[in-house]
Amino acid sequence: MTTEHDLRLQARLAARLHDPPEKALVLMRTTQGHEGGTVRDLLGDLFPQGLTAAVQQACERADHWASAADRMAFPKRDDDGRYPAWQQVQFADQPVLIHPLTGQAHTLPPLANEIAPAHAQAIGTDHLRQYVIAGDLRRTALALWRFGPELSGDLAELWRLLPADSRVPDHTIHDHLDLTAALASCLAVQSDGGPALLAVSLGPVQDFIAAARSVSDLWAGSHLLSHLSWVAMRVVCESLGPEAILFPRLRGVAAVDLWLLRDQQLKAEWFDQQAWRTTATDANPLFAAALPNRFTAIVPARMAQDIAQRITQAVRQEALTLTRRAFQRLLQAAGMADRPDLYGYQQIERQLQGFPEVHWAAVPWSLAQAQDESGAVIASDSELAAAMQPFFDSQPPGFLTSTTWQHLSGGYKLEQGRFFRPNPGALYPALHELLERVLAAAKATRPFAANSEQGWRCSLTGEAEWITTDAAQLGLPPGQRKDTLWARAAGRFGIRAGEHLSALPMLKRLWPTLYVEDVRAHVQGEQLDRYVVSTHTMALSSAIEQAVQKGIAPPAGLSADPAALPARLAALVRQRNLRDWARVPSWLEAEDDSADNSAEAGERERQQRLRSLKDALGAAPDAYYGLLLMDGDGMGAWLSASSKQTPEVRASFHPQLQARLETRFGVDERFIQYAQSRRAPNPAWHMAISQALNHFALELAPTVIEKNHLGKLIYAGGDDVMAMLATRDLLQAAAQLRAAYSGIKPEEMGAQPLQSGRWEASHNGWARFEGRVLRLMGRNATASAGLVIAHHQAPLGAVLRALRQAEQRAKRMEGKDAWSLAVLKRGGGALYVTAKWGGPLRLLHELRLFLQSDEVSRRAAYHLTEWLHDVPAQAEDLVSSLLAYQMARQARGQAREQAPDLAQRLVKLAFDSEKHPEAAQPLQWLANFMLAAEFLARSSRHQSDASEPSHSTHLKEARP
The missing domain is CATH 3.30.70.270 (Reverse transcriptase/Diguanylate cyclase domain)
Structure with missing residues (x-):
């Protein structure tokens, strides 16, 4: 028996195969049409008994709606016939790709003599067929979604960018197939009520990420939110396929690939060349916080509320489960027994109540449709306009009053032609507009639940009780917490002495450990780990890089553990076989273990180490x-698309079609207005x-x-x-x-x-x-x-x-x-x-080079800024000439010759209100600009670029 889920899956897969990926290369070049070859062969393989009428109808309607939604329409004359020759554009002869966000057309070399239609069809068929899993439509649909656009060989880059329509080549065939498949799965079951747009947003974001005491906390907060976003999206993907997520695009995202391999059991060899499978360092894409906290999906209207509720349940359960795991790992590290009645579990339940916040809104596509006299489904804006009106105050409802919609809806009939009557896909912009307003309203009306927190609070956020195994410990002031969970675990997972954290900061602190445990088994090669580069190491990194480049050995007697280095520096240290430089940051920060372990002795020891490092480097490190x-x-x-930079409608059309439209409709004011909108x-x-x-x-x-x-x-x-x-x-x-x-x-x-x-x-x-x-x-x-x-x-x-x-x-x-x-x-x-x-940044770079030159006084910037206090603030020409004189006084040789031009450009920039915000105080801005350049010019921050001058010494002050 075919279930509703089976129908959606069949429609989704059939819709993905309704057009071949090589369509642009074979269209109008073969007698069997673009629907022969790849489409015929693959559909025959997957559906040997043929497609049911319901699935065929769903695919056809989805294709029409997707085309109307994606492509800017153009008119025709009444006597042109169905497929007028003047509208046809053969991509192989005139290959043009249009960047959708700029409207810029890029003409490629002709392809007709390079790629024969039969060859293109063979490539397409062979490529897709390797991802067909016999007897398993679900995994086949996932494999075709993921790998269909990824061809190997000479055509690989063109394959990804081939247009869906050679006349409107501003979107790819793969985008069109994704949208068609998403719509088809919502149209296959009549009782689903057609498609709906669903928007989901998770929070909080900025406050959650900003609650950080270390760089590791910063990464953990952002990565954890990205993980929870994927958990939310996964609910949609498992029900309707990843193509149902319109924004963001999921193809090629490492976390999604891991799901396809681990949970959906696609073949491992398909992923073996992916960076997330082969990279054992924290450059692994799995460690990237790649997904935003909100997404938009196409779902069956009847299922929208259920999916939203399942998303809410899934993300909150995931957060709760992870926090409990973090608590258990903390107990294990502290050598304490884990029992279900521990007070910490009660705290976790209470503190995670309602986390994360989940806001959602859904808009059914049925608002944008009606039936004409023949019973055909057509676009209609009457219900949609009524639904939009409350969210637009007294303003007219956006897209529905636009020039574009006035033409497409039949409001205007051109003097010499007409537009096709639109289907509901054309009203996607208005549906999306309404969706955004409804979601904003949902966020504005979110409820707040008050929690009771009575004991001592988290040492990081100060908002909730710190997690404990014994409620009585919450009354202990900081100096008396000797045997707490946190005191026992100090030094592990980045926990500092005296630190006591609440549930969410605890989860963030242990998230790197938990995440690596979950994904390590799926990464090949060396053992995967998450490295944290400290702020101290980053400050030292430029000095260490210069030393390694020069072959300088680090100070002797380094007994500290290696620190994690920035990726470029770590590679250089390995290449030059000077790995002990990685011990320097930890060595500088190591505690003094001598008998005299007072603070004064520790500081003396650190200063001695710093002097040893300075001697090795030849200068103090940054x-x-x-x-x-x-x-x-x-x-x-x-x-x-409300920016003034949004391309005009006509920019979407192939240049050949633009010219032909201009010939036929160029004198029609209504068409001109439409084309320029x-x-x-x-x-x-x-x-x-x-x-x-x-x-x-x-x-x-x-x-x-x-x-x-x-x-x-x-x-x-x-x-x-x-x-x-x-x-x-x-x-x-x-x-x-x-x-x-x-x-x-x-x-x-x-x-x-x-x-x-x-x-x-x-x-x-x-x-x-x-x-x-x-x-x-x-x-x-x-x-x-x-x-x-x-x-x-x-x-x-x-x-x-x-x-x-x-x-x-x-x-x-x-x-x-x-x-x-x-x-x-x-x-x-x-x-x-x-x-x-642009210009201001280049000028700052030039000023830095000037100030770090051996020919310029080390105190030049300070002398110049002190002098600026006595200069009239609005006399631009006077300031320019005096600054040129003063800069020349601080320099000699070639630097002195550069001073007048540099001074003139500095003053011009300072008085240019469009380049900086301090128009009322140009001299103060100029002083800060020069002092910032001086700060960057100090010897500890010099580039090790051979094209720049040496900066080993400075003049005290150069005089004329």
């Missing part, structure tokens, strides 16, 4: 490190954004931070990145990261040209990465970053607050697309510099 927090600008506007936020738009963010976060961000620079990626999920870097690399890494986000050359953002071939921005929105072509957000998408330089002993909580504030300052810039740097000095005080990417 004591500061950098933190970076980058976030895409206006992501809400991008998702709603902004494209709608359809599923292909959302898929393109998600795929671009995946490429950025999962591939380019780790490369920029950990391979191009001395850094450690803390998390990278979507448009959010947090990383720790050596001070000298902070600004360059930020500029490269900003360029990678858009897919443009780093020099445009103020970074130095890339020295490594790991990735290369080749076009607006495109990049090459390890032989692959990545589609990114494009030039119109911008990002802003907060940057902090802090002493390695500064409290992390304070540094994180400064980081968030820096990011907010950057976001407050006109037009955003900015960076803001805070330098938190050990002796007190701070410097703040905020500016745009």
Whole structure:
């Protein structure tokens, strides 16, 4: 007997095979049509008895709805016939790919003579057939979803990007097949009520991540939320398949691959070349916090509430189970017995009540449909408009009043033609618009449950009782907690002496251990582990790298354990066989074990070790490190396609079709208005954004931070990145990261040209990465970053607050697309510099080089900033000439010759209100800019780049 689940699965799989992946290469080039070859052969293999009428109807309707949702429509004349020749575009002869987020067309070399239709069909059939698992439609559907776009050989990159429609080549065939399969599974069972859009959001986010005392806590908070997000998405994937998740895109995400291998039992050899299977260090993609805290899915309308409830139950049960496991591991480490009646279990139940918060909203597609006189299902906006009105106050309901919908709905009939009557797929933008408003309302009305916490509170958050085995211990003040669970476990799992944590901080502290235990068996090679680079190690990393490059041996007698090093430095240490440098950070921080173990003696010992290190290096190492927090600008506007940078409708069309439309309808004012309107936020738009963010976060961000620079990626999920870097690399890494986000050359953002071939921005929105072509957000998408330089002993909580504030300052810039740097000095005080990417960052780099030159006074920046206090604030020309004179006084030789031009550009930038936010105080901004450059120019932060001058000594002060 065929169950409803079986029907959905059959429809989902048949819909995935309704078009072959090679469609663009064979369309109009073979007598059997694109539905012969691969489609005919694979459907015959999987459904030898044929498809039922219900499944066929579901697939056909899903294909039509998906096409209407994804493709910008274009008109035709009444006498054109069904398939007019002027509309036809043969991709093999005129291959063009259009970047959906920029509208830029990229013309490829002709393919007709390179790829014969029969050859393309053979490739497609052979490729997909290897993922057919005889007698198992479920696993076959999963395998085709995961590996269908991944071809090996010369066609691999083109295969991933082949368009679904050669006339509108701004979305891939794989995107179209995903959407069609998702819709078909919701249309196969009549009682399901058709598809619905479901949005789910988990929280809290920022407060949960920010409650951190160490870099490990920071990573654990973000990774744990990403894990819980996957647990939520997994409920949908197990019921309806991973293609049901529209945003974010899940294909190629390591956690999803692990699920396919471990839980869905796909063949292990299919994953053997994936990085998460072969990487035993913490560069393993499984350690990336890759998934955002919210997602959008297509689900059967009848099942939407049930799925949302199962998601809530699943994520809360997962959090509870993990926290209990963490408590049990803590008991084991402390040598204490585990019993069900321990008070800690009661605390965990109470403190995790309602965690995580789960907010959801669902909008049924039935709001967007009606039946015409013949009984056919057509698009209708009457019910949808009524449903939207309460969420738009007095404003008209968004997409429904747009020029695009006025044309597609039949509101306008062109003078010389008409649009096809739309089906409900065309109203996806309005449905998504309503979904966002309903979800926002759900978040605004969330209930709060009060918990009773009476004992001493968590030493990290101060919000809940610390977890204990005995409730009586909660009355003990800090100095009397000698035999608690935490006192016994101190030194394990990163737990510090005196630290007593509540349930969620306890889970975060033990999450690295628990997660590695869960995934270790599925990673090949050496034993998988999670390494934590400390702030102290990061501060020392640039000095250690320079020493290793020069072949300098570390101080003798190092007895400490090796510390985890940034990935690039760890590889260099292994390559040069100077592994003892990894012991230096731990050696510097080691406690004095001599008889005289007073604080004074310990400090004397540390100072002696520091002097020994300074002697080995030839200079004092850096004591500061950098933190970076980058976030895409206006992501809400991008998702709603409401940005002024959204491409016009006509930009979606193949250039040949654009020209023909112009010939036929170019004098029709209504058509011109339609063609020049902004494209709608359809599923292909959302898929393109998600795929671009995946490429950025999962591939380019780790490369920029950990391979191009001395850094450690803390998390990278979507448009959010947090990383720790050596001070000298902070600004360059930020500029490269900003360029990678858009897919443009780093020099445009103020970074130095890339020295490594790991990735290369080749076009607006495109990049090459390890032989692959990545589609990114494009030039119109911008990002802003907060940057902090802090002493390695500064409290992390304070540094994180400064980081968030820096990011907010950057976001407050006109037009955003900015960076803001805070330098938190050990002796007190701070410097703040905020500016745009590009020119200001290049100028800061040039000023740093000037100040670190042997030809410039070591005190030059201080003399110049003191002098600025006496200069009239608004006299730009006077300031420029006087600064040039003063800078020349502080320099000699070639540096003196550079001073006038450098001074002029500095003053021009200081008085340019569009480049920085301190228009009312340009001289104060200029002083901070120069002092920040001086801080970066100090000898402990010099680049070890042979192209830059030597900086071993400095003049006291150069005089004319």
